[in-house]
Amino acid sequence: MSTQTEHPPAGGGAPAGGEPGESAAKGNPPGRTLTLLTVLLAVFVVPTSISGTAVALPDIGADTNAGLVPLQWVVNAFNVAFACFTLAWGSIADIIGRVRAFALGAGLYAVASLGSALAGDVLMLDVARALAGLGGAAIFSCGSAILSTVFDGPARGKAFALFGTVAGIGVALGPSLSGALVQGVGWRWVFALHTIALGLVLLAVPSIARRTHEPRREGARVDVPGSALFVLAMFLLTTAIVQGSQWGWGSAGVLALFAGAVLVLAVFTAVEKRRAHPMLDLSVLANRRYLALCLVPVAASFGFVTMLTYLPSYLTTVSGYSSGSAGLIMVLLTLPVLVCPMLAAKLVARGVSSLTLIYVSLGCLVVGDATLTLFGEHVAILVVAVPMLVTGAGMGLSAGLVDGQALEIVAPEKAGMAAGFLNTLRLGSEAIAVAIYGSLLATLLASRMREGIGDHPGAGDPVTVANEVAGGNLTGPAGAVDASARAGFTDFLVRSYDSAFHTILWILTGICLVLFLLIGGLVRADRNRGPAAAAATGPRAAG
Incomplete structure (x- = not known):
């Protein structure tokens, strides 16, 4: 290194x-x-x-x-x-x-x-x-x-x-x-x-x-075959993710896109191993510390970006806030992203380990998502203010810091490649995390609709109702039932959304915890490398 x-x-x-x-x-x-x-x-x-x-x-x-x-x-x-x-x-x-x-x-x-x-x-x-x-x-x-x-x-x-x-x-x-x-x-x-x-x-x-x-x-020359294969693989993968919610995750088209992406990535890996000047030098990925740092934005995608995308819908659907009020409340989530990157830089300049701050950011994502389960239909914002700030800090403390640390590891002439891989994981994981959240929300709501919609005559197809509620629309489904039963049915929809939201939060917490442990394991494995491996990789920047 x-x-x-x-x-x-x-x-x-x-x-x-x-x-x-x-x-x-x-x-x-x-x-x-x-x-x-x-x-x-x-x-x-x-x-x-x-x-x-x-x-x-x-x-x-x-x-x-x-x-x-x-x-x-x-x-x-x-x-x-x-x-x-x-x-x-x-x-x-x-x-x-x-x-x-x-x-x-x-x-x-x-x-x-x-x-x-x-x-x-x-x-x-x-x-x-x-x-x-x-x-x-x-x-x-x-x-x-x-x-x-x-x-x-x-x-x-x-x-x-x-x-x-x-x-x-x-x-x-x-x-x-x-x-x-x-x-x-x-x-x-x-x-x-x-x-x-x-x-x-x-x-x-x-x-x-x-x-x-x-x-x-x-x-070196531009790796045209490698670039074309990687672009094709990412196109198939991202298109499958984007279209999954429209075509259905189990549809033949989406499954074919996922299978095609896996196949093309396998061919890409085989081609890159034989190229003198590959688009992606696979030896860079052999550096466990670099790979660990590249996974930090993936944790942020699941722990923070999903909340940035879907929490406003929860606030308007379940808590009954207007769009304007929900936007103001979201400042509690986004404010740390504006403040914490510079705070992290100052702490590093004063001798705090960069790796320690990255671990703290991952811990904030785990704790933040877990404590966001305090959200409820009538909860006071003061109760969830700290969980929102903690979740935002999980994103803000590592934003920028992880980029600098990751690019410091690789040889200077490969910094562009390393930055490209890091940002590919960052955006790709955001798309995947948001798509998974949306799919889970629709699936969980459909399950709850099937369990309780029979108590509300005239409510309609449970899957259709679930999709409308997942999009934040309560008025349309509620209008399908008799006026005398509308308040009770709306309450059922709100409770179903709230229950699905809390289940997803625990799933996101689990994903962030697994990534935290994986990142820590990769860093420890890197520290325990033999002298020969360390000499082959080169000196590491402190922190």
Whole structure:
């Protein structure tokens, strides 16, 4: 294992990875500051788009007369393309240069966003959103790889803390920002604003390129067969996840997609073992510490992202809050994501082990999800405020920190590949976790409907009712029964949703606990390596 080496910038001056004071003494902080601000602006756009685009869907549908499926792919096309190409971009960046690959991604995203803003129909918008996802994959993979190249030591920790903070802000503010734009100037300005922001990013790229010296995989070529196989495997997998709730998880189409993904991944693994310059160097995955760090965002996907996605629906369906009130309550969950990354960086700078903070973040996810079971139909928000803050801290303490630690482990010339794999697991696990939650909710509700719906004549098919309730719609099913029995049936629906929610919380707690133990086991196994293995991997960064 190699740690980050120091390289002088192309134009002379301070080392790319020196201490802040050292850089200031040599007169190069403006270059690093510009690089950081540029990467952070681009990174802010991507999660803002992911979390905020859904808000614009009703207006997009009304304006373009779009059907349900093509309208859903306005969001899905971006997510699928992002997941498919994140690893490929990371590998390409190690060959052609991270700044160049970052610029290509930002340029593609800007053009695609402009196309989205000008789209005349929903199919054109779907294509443009897929191209934006392709560019977003480059921004995330190459942006984090650039930071690992330019920063080192405590400065790197602070840079990645800001990376995590800005990504969290983007996720948190995306719906509000998009909602304000849709209401004020129309849905097209959601995408037009992305074009403007990334235009500013592109203006700064030439200056960044002059100041950044990048380690590259000398003599390597783009692994076209490996890239094509991996993209195909991820496309099959993510499409199966996206379509699972529509076609049915046990349907022939979804099962065929999953089987195809497994088969193509097996072929991909066999091909990569024989490539001189593979897209994914499988020896990187042999480093147990790196693999353990890559699993931390997976735990956050199950413990935090699921709550970020579905807790608002619980608050409006079971607790009876308005959408606005539910949004305000969600601040308790998102606030730690904005604060904790910088707090973690400061603690590391004062000598606290990075690994200790990562363990604390995993513990917060386990404890947070378990104590969120305090939620109930009439529970006071003060009772669940601490569990929500703890769950948010589980995400916030590791956001950014885990990226810096993971990229510090691998050789500098493979940082793009390593960042691509980490972000592939991050987004892929988010899609899987959210899909699993939705499937469990519908399944558990259907089970409870079958058990008790017979006591409410005229209620209809239990599976149909379960799907409507899972989507947060109580009014429609309740309207099917006699008016005199409506209050009792609504109470039954609320209790069923509440029961299903609590069951899912315990399942999520169990998943986070298993991942916690697995991550700890991988780290311990890495520490117990023999001297020969340690020498082969190289020195490890402290913490």
